[in-house]
Amino acid sequence: MQLIWLRSDLRLHDNTALAAAAARGPTVAVYLVSPQQWLEHDDAPCKVDFWLRNLREMSQSLGALNIPLLIRSAPHWDQAPAELLKLCRHLKVEAVHANEEYGVHESRRDEAVAETLRAEGIEFHSYLDQLLFKPGTVLTKTGTYFQVFSQFRKVCYERLHRSMPALVKAPGKQAALDIASDAIPEAVKGFATPSESLRALWPAGEHEAQRRLDTFTDAQIDYYRSERDFPAKPGTSQLSAYLAAGVISPRQCLHAALQSNQGEFESGKVGAVTWINELLWREFYKHILVGYPRVSRHRAFRPETEALAWRDAPEELKAWQEARTGLPIIDAAMRQLLETGWMHNRLRMVVAMFLTKNLLIDWREGERFFMRHLIDGDLAANNGGWQWSSSTGTDSAPYFRIFNPLSQSEKFDAEGVFIKHWLPELAGLNKKEVHNPAAAGGLFGVSGYPAPIVNLSTSRERALTAFKNLPSRQPVGGSDE
Template structure:
């Protein structure tokens, strides 16, 4: 690569793939040679207390795969570790950059970061061009008849399905233009130790989804003992799969699974249009008046799976040991924390953010606010899951519970932390008092 050659940079974030990548496609079509870039962002990594974080290992492993693929084409990826502002100032001094390409990220930190970097680039007359990639529809592409964002899922999903067509589901033919990558060799990917982390086991779920699983998805997805869900959450979170590929497959095999993908779009447009939800506030402000008990001892018991409610404890054990929890059980554990124990949903949201391999701010926040009753499409506050009834319905033989709570019938297993009937009445009273103040 000539030191005087003007180039375009494609900035990877949560879109870690070559295939069907919107921003990368547009960069390759720019007329400039393209240098891919990834930044291990210290603003994010420094906030992770656990330096044995499987998500960082997943990113590292994925980048190693991308680097290997690029080297086969005599190209490479520039991988930096630091604070984005300082990294970009260094890159600007090293390369003659014509344009920078990337894909949209809708989280509050990401939008602030991108505005800052766009400002730095602008001082050098460099445009930051960003594209939609991780969702099918974003921001205000789906609006009500009054030109307002939808805040209820069912009408949103109807509008989504009415608008979608082959144009929105078509893949970007990146592969046709990969010869426009810069021919270069760059330093090897820094080790996990170089960025302050330890390597974890490499036992991540597959990035492919079985068509037979999709065909049975509707009938099996609610039963945690069955391997009936796609487990693609981590791949969607970091963009190692294409949402367009998945939506086409879902349209063909399972409308129920397609609805789950539409939920992702829904929560991302909620986060964009109502950014207060991503900054610690209830979607419905009146729910911020609830007087939470926030008993730290009970929160610890919930975190450790020692509530005396087997389905709740099984879910927490699964989460703590694997970084995954079945979606039906996520609803039960979240409802239990907020309504049985009257502990602020933000405490649970933060715990899931720390533990979930597929942690995604928009979906995690949406799910927790749904459980607490404070969000869009929320379960009414008087709907309080009975863990025993949920067990009878979705784990009747106890296979899931036996797997994750082997101590169930021993003296080591705790008595229920609270009586269900008492907890229900206490919750209804607390919520009613808060909401009646309006």
């Protein structure tokens, strides 16, 4: 008997571990419910709900192939080795198959499971699946992990020119086993069920993920570069939640993008090239997670920035979290996050820079808040984005580059369509006033909408001073040729 241990790979197609298990003999699938660990990782309730809904779809797909899906409880990952061993003994499992996951806790869990199983004579096989390249295989000439994205991308392109990662076929139907699938829990204690309106935005299942990918690469990818920064336009693929849960793979995305661009990833349609670039950013941050494990321990990538004099400003942090900053583009973006479990990528940078630069509040506060609300929450991408915006990370924005929320708003939501959608209280303002109601409404601003909690120019100066006062900004170690 073979056991496929499902984690962030909730799909039938192009699933390396699942295909490998099924090729070796009769297969059973298992998923571990780990609420204590999820809480420690700040996983959002809407994300846990999304996993459960996708598991339901996965159970049906596997059921059609006579592969039972079992649900087991390991509240904390420390309990995973014992729980899996017990199941393996019960089912007389010869080998366990799993797709690699990255991050300190994930690596430790998998090492512990492998050790426990092998001590009992049970094989443990792990596979490259959620990345195009295995971490540790894309390195500088001196053998270190890249710290600069453009150099990392160049090596990825060279590798892709030589060989393209192939898609893996879905397994065929196996002979029926005398094992019933378990019911998928409707909810998990500690994680509230999100609203129906949020769930409706993110239908579960591979079919939906593939539909989104097809729609995007057929119709929208040509406009991706020109429209992706405008939050009121449907310029992005809306696939991030499906990628984070592994309902679709980066290989499937890459193949679809190349197909829309006559097999080119460096030339041809700029939209396709730009989107492939985003897939490689995702890849880059996962490699950083492995090469520089401190980033999964809430540490700054650039150690010297640990000395930054962050402000303790609980009221301002709360205003940011609750969309009450008095800056419409910030508040509209935060409402989008709170109500949909997602935020437009350009706005993730704008709100992150506002928190870390204008309010000078520690990036870790923002990183945690995002993880607790994002349906596509992913440690590597979220951490990478926050550290980029706060100038503490790899290849990050120079500390003196500080987005001005007003000019970002005027540039990327010129008509105020996005702002008015999320802040209907500002619907009566014209397209000039809507970006900065405080300047429009005389002495008291606009009724019912707060005044800005911070002066943008003086707070910018405060941030520049804080960064200038850091000890010498040394490179992190290792060089990039």
